[in-house]
Every structure is written in C-alpha cells, then in structure tokens.
Amino acid sequence: MSRIKFSRKWLALPYGIFMILFVIIPLLLILAYAFTDVDGHFTLENLTGFFGSASNINTILVSFIIGALNTVICLLLGYPVAYFLAHRDMKMPTAIVLLFIMPMWINFVLRTAATRDLLYWMGLNGGAHPYLCTMIGMVYNYLPFVILPLYTTMTKLDYSQIEASSDLGARPWQTFVKIVLPMSAPGIVSAATMVFMPTMSSYVISDVMGERKLSLIGNSIQLYFDQGLWHMGSIVAVIMLLLIAFGMVATKNVQKEENVRGNMW
Amino acid sequence: MESRASPVGVQGAIFCFGVMNVEKENVIIELVGVTNRYNDTVAVDNFNFYVKKGEFVSFLGPSGCGKTTTLRMIAGFEHPTEGKILLNGKDIADLPPYERPVNTVFQKYALFPHLDVYDNVAFGLKLKRIPYETTDRDGNKVTKYRKLTKKEISKKVTEALKIVDLEEFEWRDITTLSGGQQQRIAIARAIVNEPQILLLDEPLGALDLKMRKEMQIELKEMHRKLGITFIYVTHDQEEALTMSDTIVVMKDGQIQQIGTPEDIYNEPKNxxxxxxxxxxxxxxxxxxxxxxxxxxxxxxxxxxxxxxxxxxxxxxxxxxxxxxxxxxxxxxxxxxxxxxxxxxxxxxxxxxxxxxxxxxxxxxxxxxxxxxxxxxxxxxxxxKTIVSNVYDDAYIDNDNRVIIAGGAFDCDVTQLVPGSSLDEEGYVIAPDGKKYDFKDADVLVDVSLSDIEIIDNEEDGVVCGKIVSMIYLGNHYQVLIRTEDDEDFVADTEYTWNEFDRVSVRIPAEKIRMTLRGEVSKYVKD
The missing domain is CATH 2.40.50.140 (Nucleic acid-binding proteins)
Known part of the structure; x- marks a missing residue:
C-alpha cells in the first residue's frame, strides 16, 4: 500500500510547473525590467520616458485606430456571412464555414508574405500604401476569428423569436435591429475581443505588409529588443498588457451574462 | 365559390342551406381549398372550413396531422401551396406575418430574453402605427399615421398584465420567471395588440398537469372577457373538449370531423x-x-x-x-x-x-x-371506412409477380384465366390450350385486411413502411402502414405494434386477388 495517497490534483502538476516556468516567472521578469534601469535600480523613468516621446504616443494611437478599424471591417464583412450561414435554409453550412476557416491552417508567415506578393502583383505596393496594405492583411487574417464566434451564436438563435417578432408587427429590418442584433451581441463582443487586441499587438502583419513603414505597439517592442533596450521594451509590454486587461474588464459583463463559448481568452 | 367553400362544420351543416349569407357575415376567417405541400409530402390536404367571430376553435389531432401547419398558414409563417385564406372576406394567403391582424402564442413562448417583461409586452405596441384624421394646408382631410404615446403604451401594457395576473412583474427579467409565468407573459404580449384572431400553438404543452388545468380555465375565461376569436392547436383531446366551442379533428393532413365537443364525443364520424x-x-x-x-x-x-x-x-x-x-x-x-x-x-x-x-x-x-x-x-x-385494401395501379412484372406500392409480391397469375396453369417458361396456359403472357398487364388487386402480415424485420417483407395509426377494435388492432411512396396498407392484427414503428409487409401469394383490367385476349401469345 502506498503511503502517498494519489489525488487527482497531482495531474495538474506538469502544467503547474510549465506555468511557473514560462508564464509567471517571465511576467515577473518583464515587470522587474520595466521598472528598473540598466544598473538594476528601481525607476519610473522608463514609464515617463515612453509617454514623453511623441512617436510612442503616436504608435499607441495608430495601433488603437488600426485595431478598431480592423474590428469594424471584420464585423461588417463577417456578420452577414455568419448570418446567412446560420440560416436554417442553408445547405451544407459546415462545409462553407470550413472554407472560411481554411486559410487559418496555412502557415501564418507564409500566408502574410503571399498576401503581400499578391497585392504587389495587383499593383498595390506595401511601401507606397503601408496603411492600406496592412489593413488588407489584417482583415484577411482576422476575418475567420469573427465568423466563427458569430456563427456559433447565430446557430443558437431561436427561430421562433424571430417569428414572434414578425408576428408582433416588425418588418424584417425591424426584427433584425430589435431581435437578431441584440441577441447576437455576445457573439459580436466575443468576435471583437478576438480581433481588436491581437491586431493591436501584432507585428508580423504590419512588418510584412507595410514593409516596415508603420509601427504598431508590437513593432516598437521588437525594435527596442533588437536594440538591446530591454527595459524600454518591457515597459511597452506592460502598457500593452494593461490595455488588454482593461479591454477584458470592459467586455466581461456582456460575456458573463450570455455565457457564450468561442472566446479564446 | 360560395357553394364549394361551404363549411363542413356543424354550424355550417345546420345553417348553410337556408341562411348562408347571414351566417357568412359573422365569419372572420375562412379557408378555401387550402393545401400545403412540402417537397412531396402533403401536410395539409384541401382544407375547407370557417371560423365565426368570437369563436373558440381547436385544431385537434396527433402529431403530423397538419394542425400546426394550418395555424402557421393563418399566422403567415407558411404559405399555402394552393387555396385561399380569407380574413373578413379578403385573401391574406400571401401577406407576411407583420401585416396580418393576428397574433400568436408560441409553444415555447418565444419571449425575448434581452428585454424585460414590460418591453416584451410593449414590443408590438411600439411598432404599431395608428391612423388619425387631420386637415392639411389646403383644408383637405387626410389620414396620417402616428406612433402610440408612451402613456398609451404603458396603459395598455398594464391592462394586459392585469388580465394575465402579473401586474407586479413589469420590470422583471424574463429569465427569472417560471414556465407558467412566461406563458402568461406570452399571452399578454399577444393580446395587448388586440388581434382579430389569437392563435395558440399548444401553449400549455410545457406546463405540468395542475398548472395546465388552471390555465385552461383561465384561457377560457380570458376568451369570454376579451371576445377575441381564439384558434387553439392541441393534441390533448380533453383540453379541446374542455375549452372549445368548435373542434376540428385532423389526421394525416385531412379534416376528419368538425363539430361541437358534444357532437364529436357523442357522434364521432369514424x-x-x-x-x-x-x-x-x-x-x-x-x-x-x-x-x-x-x-x-x-x-x-x-x-x-x-x-x-x-x-x-x-x-x-x-x-x-x-x-x-x-x-x-x-x-x-x-x-x-x-x-x-x-x-x-x-x-x-x-x-x-x-x-x-x-x-x-x-x-x-x-x-x-x-x-x-x-x-x-x-x-x-x-x-366502416376501410373494408379491404384495393390497389388500382398494380401490374404484373417479368417474373409473374405483382407490383403493389412499389414492391414485387409473389402471386398466382393463373387466377386471371380460370382453370389455367403455368408452363415452365412462365406463360399461362388456358384449358383450351391458349398461351397468355401477362407481362406488364395492369391489374386491380384486392387484399383482405386480415391477409396482410406485418413483420418486424424490415428485410423480411416485400415493402417497408411506418405504422401511422393503430386502433383497437375489441379483439384486434387495425394498423395503418404507410410506405415511403405514400401507399397505405391496412392490416388487422392481434399483435401490439407501436405507432411510428418501421415494419415491412408480406402477403401470402394465394391471398392476393387480382382482376385483369382490359380484355384478356390482349395478352394471348401466339
């Protein structure tokens, strides 16, 4: 008889160790780097220095705008797609959803480079139109993340509620605004969080598509790290972390209420 | 049209000959030759009936009888493949639901979870535009439309909630309500619009027995107070008997009987x-x-x-x-x-x-x-509705088998020529030496109810089908088996089967009675 009683919680041990090694310690390291100088003394200079620079503020603003724009465009494109896919008369919806999801299976770097070349071939030069090309790359990459949660929410819409709305005198557009849209709100929020935050922090897409002509938060972290400015890079990482945490809290209420799956956070 | 549309109803049977026109004035909705087909299945087959103003009518029948489809056609969610739905004499068959002055209480309530009780009930009122007369600059009278004011809406909502006994619940969340309360809100949401007809699709199906009994009485009371025409769909015969003025009994997309609860109970048609x-x-x-x-x-x-x-x-x-x-x-x-x-x-x-x-x-x-x-x-x-199974589109195939309802049954072809016998090639040899080839011959087949064997195993019989109805007749069951091609076999059996069982059918060769259609001389082989 073994004296150590086996408990199911030991099964979590490998992951626990992994978490400590690769999540908690690095996070603490980032925090430590963010608030120390080269000699290891505590300082707020990194923070004040970051906000003191106009180009850094500009980077955050551009990241925010690109993130917001990408979210809006993806929602505008993805919502009708998900709506029609989830319609009960739709034949083979899974096959078509798959078609939208499939690009996600192709290697991300390859896919982005291919998109750039495709645009170049079509006459859109990343160097000449960095913002436009970056936006196209972003939308292309994040559209599946919008369609999937929206589709999941919409397949769960109760068709009888739509009929009830029509029965009570609502024209199709009124039913859409008053019933379909509010009821798919959790899916919209979920989709938005899946697009907005990763867009803000992405750097490969802006790097490749914009030919390094524009700088998002992710690009500025990379730039600092490349130059060996670990402390500055860390403070940017902390700021981004706070931004994401803030976004999470802001959308949490909607999430909890409707309990929708499909959020990867 | 008037005579074709003549009501099958008991009230119709009494009045339709003498005072037809007087009677018609009270008619709020009339179905004329309404048929609904989905792919190849007929959900509703040539319905003709009318409902009088203020009546409480129930559509009663087992699942799949067409009662819900009929209700949905009146509501506008489905459209008839053929026929007319006359509301106050005007055909509304192609109007969308939002343009019809009828409201529905749904089986699973279909309340809007993102709105509270007040907003659920006020939903229809907020969309409503009411006409009013005004004079324009030139002094002409014109009809304009306006929204209801907040005060008007609030008054109506309160009244409706009072009728369903939930006055205090205005600001409650839908999800916090019990099934019975949700049902009442669903009723309030419909009646607040003062529809000409209230359609109820098995509204009490999800409630427990005691609650259901209470709601039955309350609905009846509501019907009396409001004076609105109620059309109620149910599969519960007791419910229909308790509440209705008129019951429409349906089965297999066909009206079996229309009448008062007393008529239907005491004088069933079949x-x-x-x-x-x-x-x-x-x-x-x-x-x-x-x-x-x-x-x-x-x-x-x-x-x-x-x-x-x-x-x-x-x-x-x-x-x-x-x-x-x-x-x-x-x-x-x-x-x-x-x-x-x-x-x-x-x-x-x-x-x-x-x-x-x-x-x-x-x-x-x-x-x-x-x-x-x-x-x-x-x-x-x-x-007695069915005396024996008759198939008038049967024919003989290459192997001297008879094709009935898509299945090839072994049979005795020699019965087509008295005293004949089969030779080894499969030709029928008559006593006078004439040779007959009955390949592709059209025959009329007649099989007694007791000669059809029902077999559990789908592979063992000739034709497969589903049991669609079963009636106990004192010492045996009369079972109706329907094949996928919509052909029916009616069989008498002592064994108990279940409705919707998939079974197969076999008929002993000697029990298939056949009559040749057309002259026997046509099939002489020289």
Missing part, C-alpha cells in the same frame, strides 16, 4: 375520431337491418339507420356500459381487470375473445361472471 376522442370500445359489427346491429356475438337494438347487412364500426363509451343482474343482461362476460381511477373504477370484461372497457362507480369482484346492458341510444354506429 373509428379514428371515436378512438382519439375520449375512451371508447370500438368493434366491427354487422348492421342487421330494422335498427338492429350485431357485435360482441349479440344483436343489439340501436337507433341509427344503415343498409341491411352492411359491415359497420360500433362505438360504445365505457361509461355507457351498465352492470345488470348476473344472467339477466344483454351480454355476459368475466371481469378480468379492475383499476381504481378516483371517481370511478375501470374494468376490463372479456366477452369471448373481445374486450369491453367499463367505467362504473360500483365496486365489483374480478374473476366472476357478470352481465351488462347497453342502451340503444348509446350505441353509436359508423360507416
């Missing part, structure tokens, strides 16, 4: 209605003529009139079988079962091989002989 409405003893009998009918091995006096020697179905309600002094009743039998049902006992009496269900308040011993009487006016006789 065995299906008798079996579906209330409990009943159903038998096959023979009308002897002269107001006498024979069933249960006894000749009873009765009040109905039929041609002599006609095969009939007989219905006797369990409460109409009365115990008599032993040996002095009309029929004798033995009680085999006794179940206490609260206000009465339910007995099963065996008369030979036939079962008789009896309801009585008297407590009797089981296992002893008893005698019972049935009063002549409580014996209800109906025309």
């Amino acid at each position: 065995a299906f209605v008798a079996d579906f409405i209330g409990e009943s003893n159903l038998y096959e009998g023979t009308y002897m003529g002269n107001r006498k009918v024979r069933f249960l091995n006894h000749i009873f006096d009765c009040v109905d009139d039929f041609p002599a020697n006609e095969k009939v179905n007989v219905v006797v309600r369990p409460e109409d079988v009365k115990f008599a002094e032993v040996g002095k009743g009309m029929i004798d039998g033995v009680l085999t079962e006794k179940v206490f049902k609260g206000i009465h006992y339910e007995y099963t009496m065996m008369v030979g091989r036939n079962e008789v269900t009896i309801q009585s308040t008297r407590s009797m011993e089981t296992g002893v002989p008893v005698s019972v009487n049935i009063a002549p006016d409580l014996i209800h006789i109906m025309k």
Whole structure:
C-alpha cells in the first residue's frame, strides 16, 4: 500500500510547473525590467520616458485606430456571412464555414508574405500604401476569428423569436435591429475581443505588409529588443498588457451574462 | 365559390342551406381549398372550413396531422401551396406575418430574453402605427399615421398584465420567471395588440398537469372577457373538449370531423375520431337491418339507420356500459381487470375473445361472471371506412409477380384465366390450350385486411413502411402502414405494434386477388 495517497490534483502538476516556468516567472521578469534601469535600480523613468516621446504616443494611437478599424471591417464583412450561414435554409453550412476557416491552417508567415506578393502583383505596393496594405492583411487574417464566434451564436438563435417578432408587427429590418442584433451581441463582443487586441499587438502583419513603414505597439517592442533596450521594451509590454486587461474588464459583463463559448481568452 | 367553400362544420351543416349569407357575415376567417405541400409530402390536404367571430376553435389531432401547419398558414409563417385564406372576406394567403391582424402564442413562448417583461409586452405596441384624421394646408382631410404615446403604451401594457395576473412583474427579467409565468407573459404580449384572431400553438404543452388545468380555465375565461376569436392547436383531446366551442379533428393532413365537443364525443364520424376522442370500445359489427346491429356475438337494438347487412364500426363509451343482474343482461362476460381511477373504477370484461372497457362507480369482484346492458341510444354506429385494401395501379412484372406500392409480391397469375396453369417458361396456359403472357398487364388487386402480415424485420417483407395509426377494435388492432411512396396498407392484427414503428409487409401469394383490367385476349401469345 502506498503511503502517498494519489489525488487527482497531482495531474495538474506538469502544467503547474510549465506555468511557473514560462508564464509567471517571465511576467515577473518583464515587470522587474520595466521598472528598473540598466544598473538594476528601481525607476519610473522608463514609464515617463515612453509617454514623453511623441512617436510612442503616436504608435499607441495608430495601433488603437488600426485595431478598431480592423474590428469594424471584420464585423461588417463577417456578420452577414455568419448570418446567412446560420440560416436554417442553408445547405451544407459546415462545409462553407470550413472554407472560411481554411486559410487559418496555412502557415501564418507564409500566408502574410503571399498576401503581400499578391497585392504587389495587383499593383498595390506595401511601401507606397503601408496603411492600406496592412489593413488588407489584417482583415484577411482576422476575418475567420469573427465568423466563427458569430456563427456559433447565430446557430443558437431561436427561430421562433424571430417569428414572434414578425408576428408582433416588425418588418424584417425591424426584427433584425430589435431581435437578431441584440441577441447576437455576445457573439459580436466575443468576435471583437478576438480581433481588436491581437491586431493591436501584432507585428508580423504590419512588418510584412507595410514593409516596415508603420509601427504598431508590437513593432516598437521588437525594435527596442533588437536594440538591446530591454527595459524600454518591457515597459511597452506592460502598457500593452494593461490595455488588454482593461479591454477584458470592459467586455466581461456582456460575456458573463450570455455565457457564450468561442472566446479564446 | 360560395357553394364549394361551404363549411363542413356543424354550424355550417345546420345553417348553410337556408341562411348562408347571414351566417357568412359573422365569419372572420375562412379557408378555401387550402393545401400545403412540402417537397412531396402533403401536410395539409384541401382544407375547407370557417371560423365565426368570437369563436373558440381547436385544431385537434396527433402529431403530423397538419394542425400546426394550418395555424402557421393563418399566422403567415407558411404559405399555402394552393387555396385561399380569407380574413373578413379578403385573401391574406400571401401577406407576411407583420401585416396580418393576428397574433400568436408560441409553444415555447418565444419571449425575448434581452428585454424585460414590460418591453416584451410593449414590443408590438411600439411598432404599431395608428391612423388619425387631420386637415392639411389646403383644408383637405387626410389620414396620417402616428406612433402610440408612451402613456398609451404603458396603459395598455398594464391592462394586459392585469388580465394575465402579473401586474407586479413589469420590470422583471424574463429569465427569472417560471414556465407558467412566461406563458402568461406570452399571452399578454399577444393580446395587448388586440388581434382579430389569437392563435395558440399548444401553449400549455410545457406546463405540468395542475398548472395546465388552471390555465385552461383561465384561457377560457380570458376568451369570454376579451371576445377575441381564439384558434387553439392541441393534441390533448380533453383540453379541446374542455375549452372549445368548435373542434376540428385532423389526421394525416385531412379534416376528419368538425363539430361541437358534444357532437364529436357523442357522434364521432369514424373509428379514428371515436378512438382519439375520449375512451371508447370500438368493434366491427354487422348492421342487421330494422335498427338492429350485431357485435360482441349479440344483436343489439340501436337507433341509427344503415343498409341491411352492411359491415359497420360500433362505438360504445365505457361509461355507457351498465352492470345488470348476473344472467339477466344483454351480454355476459368475466371481469378480468379492475383499476381504481378516483371517481370511478375501470374494468376490463372479456366477452369471448373481445374486450369491453367499463367505467362504473360500483365496486365489483374480478374473476366472476357478470352481465351488462347497453342502451340503444348509446350505441353509436359508423360507416366502416376501410373494408379491404384495393390497389388500382398494380401490374404484373417479368417474373409473374405483382407490383403493389412499389414492391414485387409473389402471386398466382393463373387466377386471371380460370382453370389455367403455368408452363415452365412462365406463360399461362388456358384449358383450351391458349398461351397468355401477362407481362406488364395492369391489374386491380384486392387484399383482405386480415391477409396482410406485418413483420418486424424490415428485410423480411416485400415493402417497408411506418405504422401511422393503430386502433383497437375489441379483439384486434387495425394498423395503418404507410410506405415511403405514400401507399397505405391496412392490416388487422392481434399483435401490439407501436405507432411510428418501421415494419415491412408480406402477403401470402394465394391471398392476393387480382382482376385483369382490359380484355384478356390482349395478352394471348401466339
């Protein structure tokens, strides 16, 4: 008889160790780097220095705008797609959803480079139109993340509620605004969080598509790290972390209420 | 059109000849030749009936009978493939739901979870535009439309909530309400719009028995107070009997009977209605003529009139079988079962091989002989609907088998020529030496109900199908098997099957009676 009683919680041990090694310690390291100088003394200079620079503020603003724009465009494109896919008369919806999801299976770097070349071939030069090309790359990459949660929410819409709305005198557009849209709100929020935050922090897409002509938060972290400015890079990482945490809290209420799956956070 | 659309209803049967037009004025909705087909299945087949203003009408029938489809066509969620739906004399068959002055109470309530009780009930009112007269700059009278004011809406919502007894619930979240409360809100949401017709699609189906009984009474009361026409869909015969002014009994997309609850209970038109409405003893009998009918091995006096020697179905309600002094009743039998049902006992009496269900308040011993009487006016006789299976589109194939309902059945082709025999090549040789080839010959096939064998295993029979109905006739079941091609086999069987069972059908070759269509000389082979 073994004296150590086996408990199911030991099964979590490998992951626990992994978490400590690769999540908690690095996070603490980032925090430590963010608030120390080269000699290891505590300082707020990194923070004040970051906000003191106009180009850094500009980077955050551009990241925010690109993130917001990408979210809006993806929602505008993805919502009708998900709506029609989830319609009960739709034949083979899974096959078509798959078609939208499939690009996600192709290697991300390859896919982005291919998109750039495709645009170049079509006459859109990343160097000449960095913002436009970056936006196209972003939308292309994040559209599946919008369609999937929206589709999941919409397949769960109760068709009888739509009929009830029509029965009570609502024209199709009124039913859409008053019933379909509010009821798919959790899916919209979920989709938005899946697009907005990763867009803000992405750097490969802006790097490749914009030919390094524009700088998002992710690009500025990379730039600092490349130059060996670990402390500055860390403070940017902390700021981004706070931004994401803030976004999470802001959308949490909607999430909890409707309990929708499909959020990867 | 007027005569074709003549109502099948009892009220119609009474009035339609004399005071048709007077009667028509009170009609709020009328279905004329309404058919609904989905792919190849006919959900609703040529419905003709009307509903009078203020009436409480129930569509009653088992699942798949077309009752919900009919309701949905009136609501506008589905459109008839053929026919007209006349609302106040105007065809609304193609109007979308939002343009119809009818409202629906849905089976699963279909309340809007993102709105509170008040906003759910106010939903229709907020969309409503009411006409008002005004004079424009030139002094002409014009009709304009305006929204209801907040105050008007609030007043109506409060009133509606009062009717369903939930005044205090205005600001509650839908998800915090019980099933019964949600049902009331769904009713309030519909009646607040003052529809001309309120459609109710099995609204009490999700409630428990006690709640259902209470709501039945409340709905009836609401109907009385509001004066709105109610069309109520249910599969619960008791519910329909309790609440309705008129019941439309449906089965398989066809109207079986329209009438008041009393009519339908006391004078069912066919065995299906008798079996579906209330409990009943159903038998096959023979009308002897002269107001006498024979069933249960006894000749009873009765009040109905039929041609002599006609095969009939007989219905006797369990409460109409009365115990008599032993040996002095009309029929004798033995009680085999006794179940206490609260206000009465339910007995099963065996008369030979036939079962008789009896309801009585008297407590009797089981296992002893008893005698019972049935009063002549409580014996209800109906025309027997199906006497045998007849297929008029059957034909003979290459191998001298007959094709019925898509299946190739072995049969005896020599019956087509009296005294003939088969040669080794499969030709029919007549006694006079003539040779016949019956390949592709069209025949009329007739098979008795008792000659159709039902087989559990789908592979063992010739044709597969689904059991769509089963009626107990005292000592055997009459089972209706429908194939995928919509062909029916009606079989008498002593075994119990279940509705919706998939079974296959076999017919012994010698039991298939065939008549050649057309001249036999056509098939002579030289």
